[in-house]
Amino acid sequence: MAFAITNVGDNQKVEYATYFLKGESNYWWETTKALEAVEVITWDRFKRMFLDKYFPRYMQTQMDIKFFDLKQDNITVGEYEKKFTELSMFMGEYIDSEEKRAKRFQQGLKPWLKSRVAAFELTTYVDVV
Structure with missing residues (x-):
């Protein structure tokens, strides 16, 4: 930035x-x-x-785990997006395109919300958020 x-x-x-x-x-x-x-x-x-x-490998591995385990659960979309953004700074190739980033974010949403968002077939992170 x-x-x-x-x-x-x-x-x-x-x-x-x-x-x-x-x-x-x-x-x-x-x-x-x-x-x-x-x-x-x-x-x-x-x-x-x-x-x-x-930022040794074991810490990178811990960040990977946190990122892939991240789910919205009982927090707001805004709080989920904040955590997602913080963790995504270290994820490089996993979210190196708008579509990958959007898809990964969508996967962590609450199931009922994820299914509604999926119906729109959004491909950009901003649109999914």
């Missing part, structure tokens, strides 16, 4: 993001950057290295 607002291009994202690293995370980055065998570290590579360091 910040990149879109500030108009930061793909080739500047690593430099921009690492500027904000402080303390231990900055030390980690400086060491990691020095050890990399490439001159330019891509944004995708940086994200992977950062997540591996600060």
Whole structure:
């Protein structure tokens, strides 16, 4: 989001993001950057290295489980949408299109609501919400 607002291009994202690293995370980055065998570290590579360091696999697995177990149950659609949005930030390929995102959101709705929404055959997240 910040990149879109500030108009930061793909080739500047690593430099921009690492500027904000402080303390231990900055030390980690400086060491990691020095050890990399490439001159330019891509944004995708940086994200992977950062997540591996600060968001270990077991935590990623826990987030996956929470995301796929998320159901509306006894909360409002608004509360469900808020939780869905929070968890979806880490789901990448599972919801990397509007249609996938909409379908997954719809699957977690209360059964009676899900069946009514399904009748409209909506394909965008905003429309389903």
